[in-house]
Amino acid sequence: MTNVPLSSEWGQMSLRDIALATGTDKLKHKFENKYEYHLGSQRLAPIALLEIGVKKGGSLAMWERFFPNATIFGIDITPQCATMATARSTIFIGDQANRQFLHDVARKIGRPLDVVIDDGGHSMEQQRTSFDVLFEYVRPDGFYVIEDIHTSYRDDRGGGPAGTPGTCVAMVKDLIDDLHFKFVRLRGGKDKYPIAELHIYPKLCFVKKADLVSRLAK
Numbered sequence: 257m258t259n260v261p262l263s264s265e266w267g268q269m270s271l272r273d274i275a276l277a278t279g280t281d282k283l284k285h286k287f288e289n290k291y292e293y294h295l296g297s298q299r300l301a302p303i304a305l306l307e308i309g310v311k312k313g314g315s316l317a318m319w320e321r322f323f324p325n326a327t328i329f330g331i332d333i334t335p336q337c338a339t340m341a342t343a344r345s346t347i348f349i350g351d352q353a354n355r356q357f358l359h360d361v362a363r364k365i366g367r368p369l370d371v372v373i374d375d376g377g378h379s380m381e382q383q384r385t386s387f388d389v390l391f392e393y394v395r396p397d398g399f400y401v402i403e404d405i406h407t408s409y410r411d412d413r414g415g416g417p418a419g420t421p422g423t424c425v426a427m428v429k430d431l432i433d434d435l436h437f438k439f440v441r442l443r444g445g446k447d448k449y450p451i452a453e454l455h456i457y458p459k460l461c462f463v464k465k466a467d468l469v470s471r472l473a474k
Contacts, residue, residue, distance in 0.1 A: 266321040271296070274321050280314035282375075287403065287460055294399060294455065294462050295371060300325055303370035306361075307331070308352050308386060313340035315375065320344050329365060331376070352376045358389040368395035378407040380414035383424040387463075391449060396467035402428075406459045428454070428461055 266274060271292040275283050282288050302325045307315055310332035319328050320342065328345040330337070331352060341347045348364070350357040352374070362369070372390050376382055383402055391400050407413035408423035415423045431454055433440050437447035452466035 267299075267324065269321075271318070271322050274318050275314075278314050278317040278321065279312070280318045281311075282315060282318070282403075285403070285459060290455075290457055290460060290462070291401075298370065299323060301370070302326065304365065304367055305329065305371040305373070306365070306369050306390070307373040307375060309373075309375035309377075310334075310337040310340050310347055313337075315373075316340060316342075316345050316347075329361075331361060333377070352386045353379070353382045355385060355389050358386060362390060362393040365393075368398070369393050370395055370398045371401070372399070373401045373403065375403045378404045378413055380408065380423050383407075384422075384427055387424075387427065391463070391465065394465045396450075396465055397452065398465050400463045400465065402461045402463070404459050405461050428456065431463060 269277075272283070272288045275288045282291070299322065303323060304327045305319055305323060306329040307319065308331045310316060310330040316328055316330050319326065330340070330345060330347040332347065332349060333351050335349050338347050338349055348361045350361070352358065369390070372394055374383060374386050376386065383405070387400060387402065394400050402424060405424050405428065408415040408420070408425035409418065420426065431449060431451050433445070434447040434449045435451045435454055440447050450466040450468055451463060453464035455462040
């Protein structure tokens with residue numbers, strides 16, 4: 257893949273400006289500044305980015321322009337979304353709640369993922385299954401991002417009132433225990449995911465994966 261210098265037209269633009277130009281709906285939720293803050297340092301890196309939820313292709317176009325040297329992948333359940341693929345992006349058609357499909361996608365990609373973004377169907381089953389499967393394939397120090405976690409409070413997505421078990425927000429709360437795994441283990445508990453950092457915003461969550469060696473050394 258040919259490197260595109262940051263001095264190109266797109267390279268001079270903020271993620272917000274690129275989002276405006278490509279028509280992604282991330283602006284509606286004011287997510288773009290959070291993405292630039294957490295991922296901006298990787299702008300020229302040859303990262304692998306996977307986004308669940310292609311829709312009209314606005315987000316994929318935004319990521320192509322913001323990360324000029326990245327390999328971009330998308331997942332969507334709608335077959336017509338396959339037409340959104342470009343020379344720099346690959347789109348897989350399938351159900352994000354299907355564990356085998358997700359494993360197959362990760363194996364076809366064939367490399368650790370630097371960034372995974374879940375902007376899919378936003379149901380509890382979809383969000384929790386996708387995280388449980390795909391977090392394994394995120395590289396150490398990579399990010400897994402879940403958008404629209406407020407659906408945990410919506411009955412039509414399988415959520416409910418605050419404190420309802422089995423929601424995405426409930427899972428995120430459990431990740432706080434995984435982040436403090438040493439103290440959990442001291443009290444006889446078990447941690448599930450190697451978490452280095454958690455960043456929670458209204459409707460949005462960034463999960464940074466821990467390097468297992470450095471995690472245990474701390």
